Amino acid sequence: MEQGKSLEDKRDDYSLREEFIAVMAHEMKNTLSSIVSFSEILLSQKLGKLNDRQKVRLQHILDGGSRLNSMIIDVLDFQKIGLGQLRIEKKKYELEEVCQEAILDISSLSDSKNITVNAHVDQVEIYCDYFRILQVLNNILNNGIKFSDTGSKITLNAFSDGNGILFEVVDEGVGIKEADLNKVFQKFKQSDVTKGLEKEGSGLGLAICRGIVELHGGKIWIESDVGKGTKVSFTIPGRKVFSTKS
Numbered sequence: 001m002e003q004g005k006s007l008e009d010k011r012d013d014y015s016l017r018e019e020f021i022a023v024m025a026h027e028m029k030n031t032l033s034s035i036v037s038f039s040e041i042l043l044s045q046k047l048g049k050l051n052d053r054q055k056v057r058l059q060h061i062l063d064g065g066s067r068l069n070s071m072i073i074d075v076l077d078f079q080k081i082g083l084g085q086l087r088i089e090k091k092k093y094e095l096e097e098v099c100q101e102a103i104l105d106i107s108s109l110s111d112s113k114n115i116t117v118n119a120h121v122d123q124v125e126i127y128c129d130y131f132r133i134l135q136v137l138n139n140i141l142n143n144g145i146k147f148s149d150t151g152s153k154i155t156l157n158a159f160s161d162g163n164g165i166l167f168e169v170v171d172e173g174v175g176i177k178e179a180d181l182n183k184v185f186q187k188f189k190q191s192d193v194t195k196g197l198e199k200e201g202s203g204l205g206l207a208i209c210r211g212i213v214e215l216h217g218g219k220i221w222i223e224s225d226v227g228k229g230t231k232v233s234f235t236i237p238g239r240k241v242f243s244t245k246s
Contacts, residue, residue: 021075021079022076025076025079026076029069029073032068032069032072033069035061036062036066039058039062040062043055074204078211081211081212088212088216089129090127090128090129091128091129092125093125093128094126095122095123095158095165096123098126098130098133098134098137098158099119099121099158100119102138102141102156103119103141103156105138106138106141106145109146110154113149113151114151115148115151115152115154116154117141117155117156118153118156119157120155120156120158120159121159124159124160126164126236126238127236127238128165129216132216133236135209135212137156137167139205139206139208140206140209140232141154141156143206143232144169144171147171147173147174147230148171148173152171152172153171153172154170154171154172157169163237164236165235165236165238166233167234167236168231168233169233170230171229172228174227175225175226175229175230176226176230177224178224181222181223184206185206185207185220186207187204216237217236218234218237220232221233221234
């Protein structure tokens with residue numbers, strides 16, 4: 001039946017499927033927002049005192065809601081990228097500000113595993129979509145932390161390479177097999193080395209990162225040694241890189 005369909009019919013089917021996914025994701029997000037909001041009100045104890053057990057259970061609801069919300073956002077972003085609907089709004093920002101914000105965003109996770117995150121950043125400006133580049137950095141840094149041992153180190157490098165900005169995130173994690181390096185940017189793909197490790201997520205993170213970087217006109221790639229760690233690099237071209245040094 002599928003083979004007999006014309007290319008136009010297949011495109012229509014694809015569009016309908018993507019539209020259905022988008023509608024369902026939005027509905028889930030709205031419902032989830034209501035659940036989270038009411039849980040926050042209960043946890044604030046404005047409606048009455050809670051015992052310790054109730055507080056713990058409500059916190060579990062909030063934590064689970066936060067994880068599910070992140071997954072829904074990933075689905076919506078991936079769908080927008082696939083349909084060419086993800087908007088990139090570029091402005092000039094200080095590179096150091098972007099990197100510091102990214103490190104701050106993941107500080108709770110890094111602190112929970114006693115992982116040190118070091119940054120080496122040029123004092124220049126970057127021409128980019130601030131929110132989307134933060135999204136890329138947060139995703140890569142989160143992956144580095146999740147697949148690294150407690151007490152290890154992660155380094156974020158960001159510097160001018162003459163044509164724009166080159167970012168590098170280097171971790172000391174489990175690494176990725178060479179045969180799997182090209183797969184990790186595909187949706188729902190994971191290296192054999194990391195399979196079996198209990199790591200939550202939508203499975204779309206790196207695919208979204210690639211989409212965002214490419215919408216900026218850049219490239220993203222991975223180098224890795226199993227048992228030693230991984231380096232994720234990406235470029236963000238700039239019409240001109242402006243030094244912020246006085």
